[in-house]
Amino acid sequence: MNILLSEEGIFPITKNKEGVPLKKMPNTGMSLSGTIQGEGLLAGTPSLFIRLAGCNLRCIWDKGNNEYSICDTPDSVFGKIKTVNSSINDIVDIIRHNLGNIKHIVITGGEPTLQAKPLALLCNKLKDEFKVHITLETNGTIFDEIVAKHIDLFSISPKLTSTNPDDRKLKKFGLTQTDIHKNHNLKRKNIKAIQSFINLTKKTNKSFQLKFVVTKPEDAKEIKDDYLNNLSGWSNDNIFIMPLGATREELKIFTPVALEMAITNGWRFSPRMHIQLFNERLGV
Numbered sequence: 665m666n667i668l669l670s671e672e673g674i675f676p677i678t679k680n681k682e683g684v685p686l687k688k689m690p691n692t693g694m695s696l697s698g699t700i701q702g703e704g705l706l707a708g709t710p711s712l713f714i715r716l717a718g719c720n721l722r723c724i725w726d727k728g729n730n731e732y733s734i735c736d737t738p739d740s741v742f743g744k745i746k747t748v749n750s751s752i753n754d755i756v757d758i759i760r761h762n763l764g765n766i767k768h769i770v771i772t773g774g775e776p777t778l779q780a781k782p783l784a785l786l787c788n789k790l791k792d793e794f795k796v797h798i799t800l801e802t803n804g805t806i807f808d809e810i811v812a813k814h815i816d817l818f819s820i821s822p823k824l825t826s827t828n829p830d831d832r833k834l835k836k837f838g839l840t841q842t843d844i845h846k847n848h849n850l851k852r853k854n855i856k857a858i859q860s861f862i863n864l865t866k867k868t869n870k871s872f873q874l875k876f877v878v879t880k881p882e883d884a885k886e887i888k889d890d891y892l893n894n895l896s897g898w899s900n901d902n903i904f905i906m907p908l909g910a911t912r913e914e915l916k917i918f919t920p921v922a923l924e925m926a927i928t929n930g931w932r933f934s935p936r937m938h939i940q941l942f943n944e945r946l947g948v
């Protein structure tokens with residue numbers, strides 16, 4: 665069975681599926697496989713990433729002053745960069761040759777649950793062969809029980825109204841409106857799906873985090889009114905506030921608002937260590 669990955673796919677790696685060293689070294693600048701998880705509960709943990717292509721949302725953030733920031737993984741979403749159709753067995757082989765002492769695999773996107781069937785199979789094999797911890801990074805719009813069964817940490821990042829790709833924003837990026845853009849505001853909030861992830865952690869030793877990317881103080885009210893007040897089974901320790909920031913410069917601008925929001929509400933602040941360390945490089 666195959667799965668569609670974004671171009672950088674599995675990263676950072678130094679060997680191919682046969683274990684032969686690659687000519688190109690990773691974008692981390694280090695001549696070794698692996699990086700750290702930069703965000704949330706496991707920030708700083710050595711990890712390998714698998715990035716699946718495609719998303720059911722099209723986020724464009726409002727940064728204020730008529731400035732906008734497009735999804736920080738546009739290659740996974742907007743089809744600007746090639747995707748790679750990989751067999752599950754090839755992915756498992758690549759992981760085998762690059763895992764070393766790493767015990768954490770992060771499945772990210774795009775929105776990985778769009779490919780639920782092959783993803784469940786991949787996670788099953790990764791667990792079976794390597795006994796790794798698996799984090800699923802999801803926008804929280806789709807709950808798939810079969811995928812969830814194989815995941816240890818649900819890293820759910822629900823989107824706020826500031827991400828809606830309205831006409832103004834699309835114009836700014838020279839994009840034409842599609843049905844996905846039109847439906848973004850309807851689809852981005854799925855309380856039932858998020859609650860299903862949370863409920864599953866109560867019956868198992870799985871865990872979850874709700875990671876909100878913020879740009880302004882008013883986002884706190886929306887986080888409470890639209891999400892937290894409609895969900896149960898969470899505590900402040902599950903809530904991570906993260907500044908918008910695809911570059912170090914952007915991060916500097918939005919870190920104060922995220923820090924203040926986290927402290928005021930008793931929530932947790934999430935760094936974006938990979939941006940601090942590697943700035944805007946992909947595949948790090």
Ligand code: SF4
Pocket residue numbers: 719720721722723735736737740741773774775803823
């Ligand atoms: S949900 Fe995530 S991957 Fe999808 S468009 Fe939004 S930021 Fe990008």
